[in-house]
Amino acid sequence: MEERWIKHYSSFHRILLVGEGDFSFSLSLADAFGSASNIVASSLDSYDELITKYKKANSNLVHLKNMGAFILHGVDATEMEHRSDLGKQKFDRIIFNLPHAGFHGQEMLPHVISLHRKLLRGFFRNACGMLQKNGEIHVSHKTKCPYSEWKIEDLAAEYSLMLIECSDFKIEDYPGYKHKRGDGSRCDEPFSLGECSTFKFMFCPAAGKMQRIGGREFQVIPVLTEQHSTSFYKQLPLCRFTNMNDVPLYTGLTSQAHIRNECSRIFGGYLNHVKETFGRTSYDVHGSLNDALRLGFEQYMREGRGRPLSGYIDILEELHHRSISRSQWLIWMLSDLDMEQ
Ligand SMILES: C[S@@+](CC[C@H](N)C(=O)[O-])C[C@H]1O[C@@H](n2cnc3c(N)ncnc32)[C@H](O)[C@@H]1O
Structure with missing residues (x-):
C-alpha cells in the first residue's frame, strides 16, 4: 500500500485523536489517507451529546466508520490509560487539537487557566504511556496570552515529555476540518484561532528533571540522540x-x-x-x-x-x-x- 501524508501525519502512523468536536479533523486525515484503518478517533461527549451539539457529527462519523476508523465516545483524556478498550494500545501519534476545559469565566482568570492546565496535565500523564517507541504527542494550541499562560511545555516536562518542535498550525492544511468551541450554547461554532501552533512532544525519561549542582538548580534538557536529531533537523x-x-x-x-x-x-x-x-x-x-x-x-x-x-x-x-x-x-x-x- 502506498504511503500518503497530510502535513505531519502519515497513513502508516497509528493515530489516536482525543477531544474531537464534530470529528471533522479525523475525517480530514482519513480523506487524505484514503482510509481510516490507522485511526482511533474519540470524543469526551457521548454519541447522543455529539449529535445534539454538532450538525455534521453524525455524517462525519458514518464516513469515518465506513473508512475503517475505530470510534469511541465518552473518552476522558485524563483517564484513558485505564480503559480496557484503549489503555493497552500504543500509538505513533496522539493528537489533542485545541484542548479546552469549557467556559468557566474569562480566559485570563487564574482559576480558569488552572482548569485548562489540569486538563493538559491529565492528558500528558495518560498519553505518555500510550506512545510507541519514537511516538509523538501533538497539541495544537493558541500561543498568545492568556493561552501562553498555560505553559504547556512545562506541563509536558512534568511527565518527561520533551518539546521537539513547535510549528505553525494552519487550519487550511486540513481540508474539511471545522474547529469547534465545543461548549456552551454556541458549541457548534468556530472561534478565532489567531496565532496557533502544533506543539510536538516525545517521551524522554530525563526531560524536565531538576538537578541540584553546587547549590544551583538545572533543568535537564537531554541531548537528542543521533536518530532523533536527524528527523529533528529535517x-x-x-x-x-x-x-x-x-x-x-x-x-x-x-x-x-x-x-x-x-x-x-x-x-x-x-x-x-x-x-x-x-x-x-x-x-x-x-x-x-x-x-x-x-x-x-x-x-x-x-x-x-x-x-x-x-x-x-x-x-x-x-x-x-x-x-x-x-x-x-x-x-x-x-x-x-x-x-x-
Ligand atoms: C475547543 S474544543 C475543540 C474540539 C476539537 N478538538 C476541535 O478541534 O474542533 C475543546 C474540546 O476538548 C474536549 N475536552 C474537554 N475536556 C476533555 C477531557 N477531559 N477529555 C477529552 N476531551 C476533553 C471537549 O469535549 C471539546 O471537544
Missing part, C-alpha cells in the same frame, strides 16, 4: 521558536545583511566569551563559526529557493538552545564524576 525549517514573522523573504543583499546581524546577535556572546576565557588560541573559532554559518545558510537556501529567512534564524536559535542544553548536560555529568571521587 523539520527545523518549519519550527518557530521566536516571534520573527516579520522577517522579509530572501531577496538578496538586504536580507543577507539582516541574517549577518542575527548571527552576531545569537553567537556574538559566545565568541566574546571564548576570547575572554582562552585569550588567543591557535584555533580560529571565529573563522570556523563563520564558515559553518555560511555553509549552513547556503545549504538551507539550496534546499528550497525562496524560503523565508525566519526559518534559518530559527535554526540558529535552536542551535543556541541545544548549546545551552549540552552545557547543562556536561555540568550534570561532571558533577556525577565529582561525586564518585
Whole structure:
C-alpha cells in the first residue's frame, strides 16, 4: 500500500485523536489517507451529546466508520490509560487539537487557566504511556496570552515529555476540518484561532528533571540522540521558536545583511566569551563559526529557493538552545564524576 501524508501525519502512523468536536479533523486525515484503518478517533461527549451539539457529527462519523476508523465516545483524556478498550494500545501519534476545559469565566482568570492546565496535565500523564517507541504527542494550541499562560511545555516536562518542535498550525492544511468551541450554547461554532501552533512532544525519561549542582538548580534538557536529531533537523525549517514573522523573504543583499546581524546577535556572546576565557588560541573559532554559518545558510537556501529567512534564524536559535542544553548536560555529568571521587 502506498504511503500518503497530510502535513505531519502519515497513513502508516497509528493515530489516536482525543477531544474531537464534530470529528471533522479525523475525517480530514482519513480523506487524505484514503482510509481510516490507522485511526482511533474519540470524543469526551457521548454519541447522543455529539449529535445534539454538532450538525455534521453524525455524517462525519458514518464516513469515518465506513473508512475503517475505530470510534469511541465518552473518552476522558485524563483517564484513558485505564480503559480496557484503549489503555493497552500504543500509538505513533496522539493528537489533542485545541484542548479546552469549557467556559468557566474569562480566559485570563487564574482559576480558569488552572482548569485548562489540569486538563493538559491529565492528558500528558495518560498519553505518555500510550506512545510507541519514537511516538509523538501533538497539541495544537493558541500561543498568545492568556493561552501562553498555560505553559504547556512545562506541563509536558512534568511527565518527561520533551518539546521537539513547535510549528505553525494552519487550519487550511486540513481540508474539511471545522474547529469547534465545543461548549456552551454556541458549541457548534468556530472561534478565532489567531496565532496557533502544533506543539510536538516525545517521551524522554530525563526531560524536565531538576538537578541540584553546587547549590544551583538545572533543568535537564537531554541531548537528542543521533536518530532523533536527524528527523529533528529535517523539520527545523518549519519550527518557530521566536516571534520573527516579520522577517522579509530572501531577496538578496538586504536580507543577507539582516541574517549577518542575527548571527552576531545569537553567537556574538559566545565568541566574546571564548576570547575572554582562552585569550588567543591557535584555533580560529571565529573563522570556523563563520564558515559553518555560511555553509549552513547556503545549504538551507539550496534546499528550497525562496524560503523565508525566519526559518534559518530559527535554526540558529535552536542551535543556541541545544548549546545551552549540552552545557547543562556536561555540568550534570561532571558533577556525577565529582561525586564518585
Ligand atoms: C475547543 S474544543 C475543540 C474540539 C476539537 N478538538 C476541535 O478541534 O474542533 C475543546 C474540546 O476538548 C474536549 N475536552 C474537554 N475536556 C476533555 C477531557 N477531559 N477529555 C477529552 N476531551 C476533553 C471537549 O469535549 C471539546 O471537544
